Amino acid sequence: MSFIRITQAATPEVDLQTTYDAVVIGSGAAGGMAAHVLTSHGMKVLMLEAGKKLDMNSELKSMEWPYEHPRRGAMPPGHHALSLNEYNIRKPPYAAGSSFKSVYSYVQGWGGSDYSKNIVVDEKNHPYAGTNYAWVRARLLGGKTNIWGRLALRLSDYDFKAKSRDGYGEDWPISYADIAPYYDKVDLYLGISGVKENLPYLPDSLFQRPNTLAPAEVTLRNSLRKMNRVLTPYRAGVTTDGLKHNKYRSRCFGRGACSRRAGGCDIHAAFDSPTGLIYPAMDTGNLTLRTNATAREILVDPKTGKARGVAFVDTDSGRSYEAHGKVVVVAASTLESARLLLLSKSTTHPNGIGNSSGHVGHNFCEHVMGPGVTGLAKDLIGKPRTLDDGRPGNFYVPRFRNLSDKNPNFIRAYGFEGGAGTQIFPEHATDTPGFGTGFKKKVRDYAGAYISMGGFGEVLSRFENYVDLDPSLKDRWGIPVIRFHYKFGDNEKKMCEDMANAAQEMFEAAGFEILDVSRTVLTEGWSIHELGTARMGSDPKTSVLNQFQQSHDVKNVFVVDGSSHVNASCQNPTWTIMALAWRSCDYLASELGKGNL
Amino acid sequence: MSDHDNDLSRREAIKLGAAATVAASLGVGDAAAQVRVGGFFTEAEFALLDELSEMIIPTDDHSPGARAAKVAAFIDARLAEAWEQKDRTDWRSGLALVDRLSQEAHKLPFMKASPEQRLAVLTRMAQNESNPQKPEEKFFKELKSRVVYAYYTSEIGIKQEMEYKGNTYQSEFAGIDVSQQ
Numbered sequence: 001m002s003f004i005r006i007t008q009a010a011t012p013e014v015d016l017q018t019t020y021d022a023v024v025i026g027s028g029a030a031g032g033m034a035a036h037v038l039t040s041h042g043m044k045v046l047m048l049e050a051g052k053k054l055d056m057n058s059e060l061k062s063m064e065w066p067y068e069h070p071r072r073g074a075m076p077p078g079h080h081a082l083s084l085n086e087y088n089i090r091k092p093p094y095a096a097g098s099s100f101k102s103v104y105s106y107v108q109g110w111g112g113s114d115y116s117k118n119i120v121v122d123e124k125n126h127p128y129a130g131t132n133y134a135w136v137r138a139r140l141l142g143g144k145t146n147i148w149g150r151l152a153l154r155l156s157d158y159d160f161k162a163k164s165r166d167g168y169g170e171d172w173p174i175s176y177a178d179i180a181p182y183y184d185k186v187d188l189y190l191g192i193s194g195v196k197e198n199l200p201y202l203p204d205s206l207f208q209r210p211n212t213l214a215p216a217e218v219t220l221r222n223s224l225r226k227m228n229r230v231l232t233p234y235r236a237g238v239t240t241d242g243l244k245h246n247k248y249r250s251r252c253f254g255r256g257a258c259s260r261r262a263g264g265c266d267i268h269a270a271f272d273s274p275t276g277l278i279y280p281a282m283d284t285g286n287l288t289l290r291t292n293a294t295a296r297e298i299l300v301d302p303k304t305g306k307a308r309g310v311a312f313v314d315t316d317s318g319r320s321y322e323a324h325g326k327v328v329v330v331a332a333s334t335l336e337s338a339r340l341l342l343l344s345k346s347t348t349h350p351n352g353i354g355n356s357s358g359h360v361g362h363n364f365c366e367h368v369m370g371p372g373v374t375g376l377a378k379d380l381i382g383k384p385r386t387l388d389d390g391r392p393g394n395f396y397v398p399r400f401r402n403l404s405d406k407n408p409n410f411i412r413a414y415g416f417e418g419g420a421g422t423q424i425f426p427e428h429a430t431d432t433p434g435f436g437t438g439f440k441k442k443v444r445d446y447a448g449a450y451i452s453m454g455g456f457g458e459v460l461s462r463f464e465n466y467v468d469l470d471p472s473l474k475d476r477w478g479i480p481v482i483r484f485h486y487k488f489g490d491n492e493k494k495m496c497e498d499m500a501n502a503a504q505e506m507f508e509a510a511g512f513e514i515l516d517v518s519r520t521v522l523t524e525g526w527s528i529h530e531l532g533t534a535r536m537g538s539d540p541k542t543s544v545l546n547q548f549q550q551s552h553d554v555k556n557v558f559v560v561d562g563s564s565h566v567n568a569s570c571q572n573p574t575w576t577i578m579a580l581a582w583r584s585c586d587y588l589a590s591e592l593g594k595g596n597l
Numbered sequence: 598m599s600d601h602d603n604d605l606s607r608r609e610a611i612k613l614g615a616a617a618t619v620a621a622s623l624g625v626g627d628a629a630a631q632v633r634v635g636g637f638f639t640e641a642e643f644a645l646l647d648e649l650s651e652m653i654i655p656t657d658d659h660s661p662g663a664r665a666a667k668v669a670a671f672i673d674a675r676l677a678e679a680w681e682q683k684d685r686t687d688w689r690s691g692l693a694l695v696d697r698l699s700q701e702a703h704k705l706p707f708m709k710a711s712p713e714q715r716l717a718v719l720t721r722m723a724q725n726e727s728n729p730q731k732p733e734e735k736f737f738k739e740l741k742s743r744v745v746y747a748y749y750t751s752e753i754g755i756k757q758e759m760e761y762k763g764n765t766y767q768s769e770f771a772g773i774d775v776s777q778q
Contacts, residue, residue: 439653
């Protein structure tokens with residue numbers, strides 16, 4: 001089988017004299033969705049992306065065998081990935097004083113890092129300050145969607161109305177009924193694989209061809225059912241049937257080995273923003289793309305107090321430019337969007353644009369990770385080899401705490417991601433004791449018998465967990481950097497203890513031999529699910545945005561990424577980011593048409 | 598999963614299994630000592646590393662071992678270009694330590710010792726693998742870790758030893774469809 005590689009229509013020339021209908025800052029899940037929706041309404045849009053446009057086919061080389069690469073996929077000497085130990089014992093900026101040529105976040109410590117070293121940022125150019133935080137950033141067209149884990153989950157009213165259930169924090173200014181039609185639109189436009197389970201706390205999507213389970217995963221699914229818990233095939237943001245309306249993406253062919261590197265899919269069966277959203281938007285003729293444009297400030301008209309455009313720095317040359325728009329749509333990622341709002345100080349907005357509440361940067365939340373379990377399905381030892389990773393993903397165990405019961409030790413919940421069976425590299429080999437023929441046979445015999453899972457728990461949104469601008473440290477472009485004031489709290493610690501215990505119980509109940517129960521909580525930031533630095537709400541004193549992600553203070557500024565989320569829930573956020581952005585951009589286009597912006 | 602799907606995957610499994618058998622019979626796993634190009638180690642060090650790697654993952658009746666998979670050459674090439682000089686000095690002293698242990702126990706350098714004597718030295722190094730304390734125990738852990746990585750990322754390791762069936766286009770996903778259950 002082969003694929004025709006299609007190049008998209010040339011983008012219109014960037015025109016910095018004109019006033020676009022909208023300037024979109026960022027090109028990831030949120031920015032891409034904004035570009036798609038706004039251009040579909042006929043608006044002329046300029047998208048600013050800080051990084052380059054990379055040819056993903058030549059970057060990812062998804063089907064290159066390890067032995068076809070001179071270092072078996074590893075980065076060249078002098079390129080260093082930060083370790084858990086470095087994140088914990090040192091303080092940011094982690095690359096300061098390093099003797100390595102380039103320093104990357106921890107995801108580059110996985111196998112196959114040579115394929116993603118141009119996708120994630122070099123920490124030397126992008127320092128940050130404050131408390132320990134494992135911040136993973138990708139500056140290129142499409143941002144982190146180029147390597148995301150692609151677990152695509154919906155939130156429910158258990159999340160949107162969590163305060164009404166347990167009294168903590170704030171409810172979202174929307175309910176599931178408001179966003180459900182937009183989840184449907186995202187499902188149909190981008191494609192998602194999964195299995196219907198009819199769970200009120202994890203609503204089903206409009207699934208394409210279902211994802212599958214390995215034998216040990218079926219064992220666990222059947223066992224969990226007796227505990228009134230669910231194991232469902234990974235809800236993958238992957239098109240398994242193909243998308244007739246999108247010529248840039250292929251359906252998934254279960255090629256396997258998807259997890260051997262930081263991520264990425266060079267046939268674009270897995271969603272990424274460029275092929276899923278941006279190239280089709282360019283084909284409308286309404287989208288202009290300016291890459292290498294590092295946004296530095298949202299410009300304000302002093303007479304009206306409204307935004308008039310964006311000041312940016314050319315990432316390569318360092319020269320300054322201005323782009324102008326009737327509306328500014330901020331989609332630079334949760335932390336970068338907060339940074340940009342705080343950087344945009346003016347006489348009308350002395351604390352940063354849209355920050356009269358003082359909440360920008362605050363209520364910062366995410367998912368806590370680390371606790372998990374590894375077990376052995378003994379009935380599979382020594383069985384003939386099967387292909388177990390030739391599918392879009394492995395499995396997900398949705399939350400089960402604080403649904404109808406009330407846990408005495410913590411509020412909110414966690415879910416597990418896991419997998420079983422053979423992979424291209426037998427991870428267990430290094431830890432299999434001994435050497436010689438016995439060792440070799442054991443590695444071979446046990447390869448299909450391992451199963452493991454790890455938790456993702458909700459970190460409570462707290463005002464005192466926040467980011468601001470460091471008073472002295474600047475990045476390579478002379479722009480003040482983020483300073484973290486962020487720590488897990490007591491609720492997260494207690495939740496993590498329960499996560500490890502529950503994981504062990506579930507594996508024991510399924511008859512797996514327990515090999516390891518991990519209780520180590522990974523450094524803040526590890527989940528790459530940062531959320532909530534410019535939250536939505538109906539009260540302008542305690543929130544930054546209204547229910548349409550529109551600034552309470554400045555009507556023509558919208559912040560459409562994860563920064564708008566009121567809580568983290570425990571479900572992976574990307575699908576919700578895109579559904580919300582779609583809803584808000586429909587509203588934006590309508591309001592602009594009515595002359596209300 | 599329908600019966601039809603079961604049939605299909607079984608047929609594919611048989612086909613792929615046959616391909617692996619053919620590769621093995623073509624002698625891809627020639628066990629002769631390898632000729633080296635460039636690298637960091639001296640000839641003697643390289644021969645020692647080659648022997649140690651083959652002892653850790655030997656040729657057996659299932660597939661060729663570390664020597665055929667050119668594990669020593671991969672480790673040697675990586676060390677030659679390693680960013681930190683310490684990696685090279687640690688490996689050089691680690692290999693010297695193997696000879697020293699052999700001298701102490703058997704009055705012979707490792708490569709002159711008998712297979713039983715070599716096994717005794719490596720067995721001593723491999724004790725406390727889960728919690729290495731002595732220099733030779735720590736070196737064994739490093740040695741094994743690199744040998745394992747090099748072997749199981751080699752073509753022999755992936756295709757012949759582990760019979761990995763992925764990294765190929767498939768009409769159906771691997772695994773069990775539970776959507777109707």
